[in-house]
Amino acid sequence: MSRLPVMSSKRVLTRNTSSENVQDFAPAQKRIRRDQETVKPQAAATIIGGRRPAVAAARAPLAPNARNSRKPWDLKGKVSDMEGKIVNYQTKVKSVNQENEVLRSSVAQTKMRAAEMEKELELRRNQISEYEEELQALTGVRDELELVSSEKSSLQVELSNLEGKYKVMETLRDSQETELQTLKMKLSVQESTLTRVQETLRDTQEEVHCLKETVAQQKDELHAGEMERRRLHNTIQELKGNIRVFCRVRPLLTSGLSKHIQLPVSDNKMITLAKTEESHTGKTADTQKNYNFSFDRVFGPQASQHEVFEEISLLVQSALDGYNVCCFAYGQTGSGKTFTMEGGDYDEMRGVIPRAVQQIFKAAEKLDSQGWEFTFTASFVEIYNETLRDLLYTGKANKRPEYEIRKSSNNELTITNLTYQQVCTEDQVLGLINLANQNRSTAQTAQNDRSSRSHSVFQLDIEGVNSGRDVKCKSSLCLVDLAGSERMMKSQSQGERFKEMTAINGSLSNLGIVITALANKESYVPYRNSKLTYLLQACLGGNSKTLMFVNIAPEIDSFGETLNSLRFASKVNDCVIGTASANRK
Structure with a gap:
């Protein structure tokens, strides 16, 4: 019971002691520490004695006087002595608590x-702030005073200068009359000079007017030259044919040269397809049968993308001159159609589409x-299983609208709900183009690991x-990448792929029928037999310049498909349609 007040007193002394009263609390702390050293063992002995008196009395050491005055068996006397000490210590604790209160x-x-x-210190700080503000105000007044003093000095200097100038003016006033006469004479001379300058200015204005007339005449000549260039360019394209066919041979996937495809070095328009036929009787030697074809240009396996585009760059230029231009790639799967039309990621590997777009914008910038x-307005459509799909559509797949080919009153073909993006x-x-490539339908076939299955x-x-010349032109550049033209084989295509190949072969067959009808100059051309021919009607119907790339694979196992592709291309090359006309007003 006597232990708790002592600890409480220690906490109070520790909490309330500050740096200012350390000297006052030091004696009290010493007394409390001394009392604790005495009270703790005795209090512990008391508690132990309260719980187990016999054991505590046996274990507690006796004071020297107690040993002499008390008998070992006199436990009651010893307890009374301890109680007296406890009362004494409680009295001391009370006195310590009273000192703690003080x-x-x-x-x-x-x-x-x-x-x-602190309040007085805050008041002093406020007074110091006021004094600082007054000091700043006085500093501004002092600066202003210095400025006024400097202005006063400058004004005094200026006043003295003016006094000197006034004296000089007085001396010069007499000479001004003579100078005035001299100035009048100079004025008359200047008036005569001004008259001559005005005459020169009139001559210069007349010369500028003549130069403006010359510039206007040169602009007229430049416009006439541009029109003549377009006319001659169109004439050259007409002489080459409104439907032109280029053949391109893909390099072998393995190193080496193809033995059954022969390209004459001296003639870049010929290609020969050779096939060795075995003797059925065994009595005669094997014979080689050659199939010769001639096109507007034949590109070998080593031809670069730049070399191929150079041959059609003038055709692309016709699009800016107001002519409809169409270029499409034909051939079996894996023959290089997409590479020819789109190419690779590097600049030297870019195909016809990106190079044509680049040329169009550069030429338009020069004509500016x-x-x-x-x-310019761009669109990208896909024909998959005789169904139109918008390759620039960015909405939800389950909410795609229906697309239909419509012909307007001026015989222009448009597709309903198609995305037409102005660029x-x-x-x-x-x-x-990158967005369209991501949306295009592709599938895995036996001919190509990732082959396009749509047009x-x-x-x-x-x-x-041209507002200044009141001239307008309107045209379209159409670039088509057809699906693979290989014949349908049930062993290679089944299920959904069989349906795709049926639609592809049907549309390509209808394309051949249309080409044949045009070559034979028939009165009725079945454009509506397929979505492909209906969409390409403007390109094939005469008012367009059309180029066809026939891409062939050099492998021996592709001989049959290569022969069919070359025969179809030869049929297109023999087709003659009407002369294209520019859409100018």
Whole structure:
């Protein structure tokens, strides 16, 4: 029971002691520490004695006097002595608590004095701030005073200068009359000079007027030259044929040269397909049968993308001149159609579509200096299983609208609900092409691990206006990547692939029928037999410049498909359609 007050007193002394009253609390702390050292063992002995008196009395050491005065068996006497000591210690604890109360009141008074000192310190700080503000104001007044003093000095200097100038003016006033006469004479001379300058200016204005007339005449000649260039360019294209056919041989996937495809070195328009036929009787030697074909240009396996595009760059230029231009790639799967039309990621590997777009925008930028303004609208459509699909559609797949080919009153073909995106730069068009490639239908076939199973049609509508000449032109550049033309074989295509190949072969067969009808100049051409021929009606019907790439594979196991592709291309090459006309007003 006597242990708790002592600990409480220690906590109070520890909590309330500050740096200012350390000297006052030191004696009390010493006394408390000394009392604790005495009270703790005795209190512990008391507690132990309260619980187990006999054991505590046996274990507790006896004071020297107690051993002499008390007998070992006199436990009651010893207990009474301990109780007396406890009462004495309790009295000491009470006195310590009273001293602690006095210290608490002293600490409270110290805190009150500290608060008053803080208030007084805040007051002093406010006064110092006021003094600093007054000092700043006085500093500004001092600067202003210095400025006024400097202005006063400058004004005094200026006043003295003016006084000197006034004296000089007085001396010069007499000479001004003579100078005035001299100035009058100079004025008359200047008036005569001004008259001569005015005459020179009139001559210069007349010369500028003549130069403006010359510039206007040169602009007219430049416009006439541009029109003549377009006419001659169109004449050259007409002489080459409105439907032209290029053949391109893909390199072998393995190293080496193809033995059954022969390309004459001296003639870049000929290609020979050779096949060795075995003797059925065994009595005669094997014979070689040659199939010769002639096209507008034949590109061997080593031909670069740049070399191929150079041959059609003038055809692409016709699109800016107001002519409809169509270029499509034909051939079996894996023959290089997509590589020819789109190419690879590197600049030197880019195909016809990105190079044509680049040429169109560069040419349009040059014609801008001649007063032409062009607007371009791009679209990308896919024909898959005789169904139209918008390759630029970005909405939900289950909410695709229906697309139909419609012919307007001016015989222009449009597709309902199709995305027509207006573009201003080459990069925008290339971004749309990348989006279309992601949306295009592809499937795995025996001929190619990732083969396109649909026809894709990229169209760039061009409208040009020359306000100064009141001339307008409208045309379209149509670039088509057809699906594989291989014949249907049930062993290689089954199920959904069988249905795809049926649709592909049907559309390509109808394309051949249309080409044959045009070559025979028949009165009725069945464009509506398939979505492909109906969509390409404007390109095949006469008012367009059309180019066909026939891509062939050099492997011996592709001989049959290669022969069929070359025969179809030869049929297209023999086709003669009407002369294309520019859409200009």
